[in-house]
Every structure is written in structure tokens, then in C-alpha cells.
Amino acid sequence: MDNTNIAEFPYIEDTVVRADDVETAFFDSRPIxxxxxxMIDDFLIGNVxxxxxxKPIPVLLASRTERKPGGAANVSVNLASLxxxxxxxxxxxxxxxxxxxxxxxxxxxSGVETQDVQVIRHRPTSHNLSVVxxxxxxxxxxxxxxxxxxxxxxxxSALRAIRQSIHKLQGIIISDYNKSFLSPLLLHExxxxxxxxxxxxxxxxxxxxxxxxxxxxxxxxxxLSTLTSMPVDGEANVDVAAxxxxxxxxxxxxxxxxxxxxxxxxxxxxxxxxxxxPLIDDAVEDVSGxxxxxxxxxxxxxxxxFDPFQSAVVxxxxxxxxxxxxxxxxxxxxxxxxxxxxxEKPHTPGxxxxxxxxxxxxxxxxxRYLEEAKFLGGTLVLGLNSDGSIKRLKGCNRxxxxxALRARVLSALACIDFVVVFEEDTLARLIDAIRLDxxxxxxxxxxxxxxxxxxxxxxxxxxxxxxxxxx
Numbered sequence: 001m002d003n004t005n006i007a008e009f010p011y012i013e014d015t016v017v018r019a020d021d022v023e024t025a026f027f028d029s030r031p032i033x034x035x036x037x038x039m040i041d042d043f044l045i046g047n048v049x050x051x052x053x054x055k056p057i058p059v060l061l062a063s064r065t066e067r068k069p070g071g072a073a074n075v076s077v078n079l080a081s082l083x084x085x086x087x088x089x090x091x092x093x094x095x096x097x098x099x100x101x102x103x104x105x106x107x108x109x110s111g112v113e114t115q116d117v118q119v120i121r122h123r124p125t126s127h128n129l130s131v132v133x134x135x136x137x138x139x140x141x142x143x144x145x146x147x148x149x150x151x152x153x154x155x156x157s158a159l160r161a162i163r164q165s166i167h168k169l170q171g172i173i174i175s176d177y178n179k180s181f182l183s184p185l186l187l188h189e190x191x192x193x194x195x196x197x198x199x200x201x202x203x204x205x206x207x208x209x210x211x212x213x214x215x216x217x218x219x220x221x222x223x224l225s226t227l228t229s230m231p232v233d234g235e236a237n238v239d240v241a242a243x244x245x246x247x248x249x250x251x252x253x254x255x256x257x258x259x260x261x262x263x264x265x266x267x268x269x270x271x272x273x274x275x276x277x278p279l280i281d282d283a284v285e286d287v288s289g290x291x292x293x294x295x296x297x298x299x300x301x302x303x304x305x306f307d308p309f310q311s312a313v314v315x316x317x318x319x320x321x322x323x324x325x326x327x328x329x330x331x332x333x334x335x336x337x338x339x340x341x342x343x344e345k346p347h348t349p350g351x352x353x354x355x356x357x358x359x360x361x362x363x364x365x366x367x368r369y370l371e372e373a374k375f376l377g378g379t380l381v382l383g384l385n386s387d388g389s390i391k392r393l394k395g396c397n398r399x400x401x402x403x404a405l406r407a408r409v410l411s412a413l414a415c416i417d418f419v420v421v422f423e424e425d426t427l428a429r430l431i432d433a434i435r436l437d438x439x440x441x442x443x444x445x446x447x448x449x450x451x452x453x454x455x456x457x458x459x460x461x462x463x464x465x466x467x468x469x470x471x
């Protein structure tokens with residue numbers, strides 16, 4: 001990759017993913033190997049009817065317990081739940097204890113092959129116990145783990161298992177929670193051995209050179225800062241840190257997960273794409289394990305031929321679905337397909353329209369324009385100026401909201417089919433890529449009735465006047 005800063009490149013938002021394409025691609029998926037820190041999560045669930053009489057602490061009246069795989073084990077279970085004929089195996093270590101046996105049983109029940117999981121005597125299985133009250137409020141968490149390095153003999157056994165299976169694998173997902181199983185040497189050897197296969201890393205290292213050679217790296221924003229020792233406050237700083245991580249690791253793609261704000265993808269050819277998190281009607285139950293679900297779905301799509309941007313759509317949909325479920329969980333292949341199918345809105349073949357506007361606030365005038373524009377074409381594509389584009393056009397005090405938030409709000413409007421973020425000051429490149437039939441505000445022009453008094457400027461002026469009067 002060249003040394004040009006990614007912040008200078010245009011956004012690429014060609015991320016339409018069809019359910020039929022996903023179903024076809026996933027059907028013949030070859031084996032995928034998960035390597036990493038295996039753990040088991042227990043949840044003690046109940047309600048808090050009172051405070052203890054002797055100490056000011058809540059008293060949990062426990063009603064049930066739940067037990068689920070965590071860490072790399074959760075990634076493997078999510079992989080196994082996606083395609084109907086998934087072939088998933090896992091390499092890691094557990095202790096010779098009840099938690100380890102329970103975890104191996106859960107993995108086997110989910111269809112994950114565990115023959116290469118090493119059972120180590122006198123080493124506890126990594127175990128997390130969460131005490132959960134109503135509304136999914138976690139009162140406390142108790143962890144039991146051994147973060148000392150495994151022996152050279154155990155490392156050699158892991159490498160031997162990888163070498164024996166590498167020729168038949170479609171891809172490897174390294175789920176690195178920095179819990180000592182993946183030593184720097186073992187991590188280096190795994191990536192080197194897997195150079196002929198796609199390797200995806202989801203990890204929490206402080207030394208990014210240990211990920212050199214991986215195909216894709218999927219940190220969250222905090223992990224990006226840790227990996228690069230760089231600030232990540234604001235889009236520009238994230239771009240700079242992402243550029244540095246790509247340079248240091250020579251990865252083909254970098255995917256930054258940002259929770260409810262979706263993901264940012266930095267792909268081949270110095271492209272950048274913003275994938276907004278889908279709006280799911282159901283309330284969020286629990287975000288635990290959502291990153292594992294994203295890693296599994298993204299990896300499966302990427303290993304089956306989807307580009308990083310399309311893979312991020314699949315991963316984001318899966319993660320958005322899993323947060324509706326209490327405690328660490330997984331989503332089924334059918335759930336993902338049904339959601340993708342529901343998003344495929346019908347349109348008149350060969351007839352597409354776009355609306356160009358720097359939408360800063362949800363003013364009713366802009367909404368009315370969009371609703372009227374929808375009637376002109378079967379599919380309405382909203383071209384949304386990036387933060388940098390608006391700043392150049394409107395000055396240093398704009399935008400009011402960053403483009404990820406604007407895109408999320410606008411995607412909730414029923415009249416909009418697609419939101420496309422573009423970095424340029426004009427729509428020229430976007431028009432050429434989409435091949436529109438109607439361009440609102442240019443080309444084939446359709447005049448809309450003007451709505452007085454609801455421009456962004458007038459709204460901001462009213463806010464400032466109000467603040468001035470109060471002062």
C-alpha cells in the first residue's frame with residue numbers, strides 16, 4: 001500500500017449485498033479454523049428486590065443461570081450457526097476442570113470440532129461469571145483465569161495441528177483476547193504458516209508488528225488506539241491511525257468496529273467505506289459478544305469471496321441481530337438471510353434517482369424534498385456529503401453532526417433506499433458510478449416546492465438567538 005493518507009481518498013459505498021448471493025456463496029463453504037483464547041461465560045440472572053440490611057449493597061434474588069461459550073469459542077459457535085453445512089474447528093487451551101469439560105461439551109453440541117483443543121492439567125479454564133439483574137444490568141463480574149504463557153510443548157502441539165490442516169482450510173480467524181495462549185512467537189508462526197490462506201485477526205495487542213502478514217485486522221476504536229499508540233478522537237485521527245496500522249501490518253483490509261455507529265472499512269486500492277449499523281426495531285438486550293459475532297460473519301463472507309465492504313455489511317447485520325438476545329449468543333443463517341431479504345426493496349428496473357443535499361439537521365423542508373423525490377424514481381439514493389466535503393463548502397463551523405450520525409438518521413426515513421457518503425465537493429463520480437435516470441438539483445431537473453423557514457441556517461439562528469436572550 002502506498003504512503004498516501006487514507007483521509008485523502010473518496011468514500012466507496014458500493015455495499016449492496018443480496019440474500020441469494022450470500023446463501024449461494026456460503027453453501028459450499030470449506031472448513032474454517034478459529035485459533036485463540038477460549039473461555040466460558042456463566043450468567044447468574046435474577047432481580048434485586050432489596051438492599052442488604054448490614055451493608056449498602058444490592059441483594060440479587062437469583063432465578064436462573066445461563067452458560068455459553070466466550071471469546072474464541074463464541075466466534076466458532078457463531079461460525080457454526082451460520083451456513084447449514086459449516087465445518088468449523090478450534091484450537092486453544094482449557095483446564096482439566098469442570099468448566100473446561102462443560103465448554104468442550106457446548107462446542108461439540110454446536111457442531112464445532114474440538115479434537116485440537118489442548119486440556120492442560122493444573123491450569124484453570126478461563127471463566128467469567130456475570131451477576132445480572134433486571135433490564136440486563138450487570139451488577140458485578142468475577143473472572144477466573146491463568147494469564148501465564150503455555151509451555152513450548154503446548155505451542156508446538158498447536159502449530160502441528162495447524163500444519164496438518166492448513167491445506168484444506170478456507171480461512172483462519174485469530175481471536176486474540178491477549179490472555180497468554182497466543183504468544184508473540186506462536187502468533188508469528190501461525191500467520192506465517194497460513195500465508196497461503198486468508199487470515200483474519202480480531203485482537204487486543206499493544207504491538208501491531210505481531211499482526212504483520214494477516215489478511216484482515218478487525219479492531220474496535222479503542223484497540224486501534226492501543227495498536228498504534230495514536231489518538232482516535234475524531235474521524236481524521238482514526239484515518240491517520242488506520243493508515244499507520246495498514247502500513248505496519250501490510251494487511252489487505254482494516255475494519256474498525258464502532259458499536260452502534262457501525263464500521264469503517266479501509267480496503268484494497270486505498271478505498272474507505274462507512275457501513276452504518278442497521279436500525280433494528282427490537283430493543284437492544286445485550287451487546288456482550290457482538291464483536292465475536294461480527295468477526296465470525298465478516299470472516300465467513302470474506303473467505304467466501306465477498307470484498308471487505310460487502311463482508312462488513314454481513315458482519316454488521318449479524319452483530320445488530322445478536323444484540324437483541326440476552327447474554328453472549330449467536331444468530332442463525334436464516335435470521336441473516338431474512339434480514340437481508342427484507343432490505344431488498346423492489347424498484348423499477350433501470351430507473352433510479354438521487355437527491356443531493358448537505359443534510360445537516362433533520363429539517364422538515366429537507367424531509368419533504370426527499371419524499372417528493374421518491375415519487376420520481378423507483379429507488380432513491382441519497383448522496384450525503386462527508387464531513388470533509390461540508391467543511392470545505394460551508395466553513396470550519398460545519399458540519400453540526402458527523403456523517404455517520406447523519407447517515408444513520410436518514411437511513412430511518414422510509415423514502416430513502418440507500419445512503420451514499422461521498423468525499424468530493426460534487427456528485428460527478430457518484431453519478432458516473434450509479435448511472436442515474438434522474439438527478440435532483442442537476443441533470444434532469446425536477447423542481448420541488450420550497451418550504452419556508454426551516455433551513456439549517458434558520459434553525460441555528462433561532463438556537464443562537466434563544467441562547468443570547470437567556471444570557
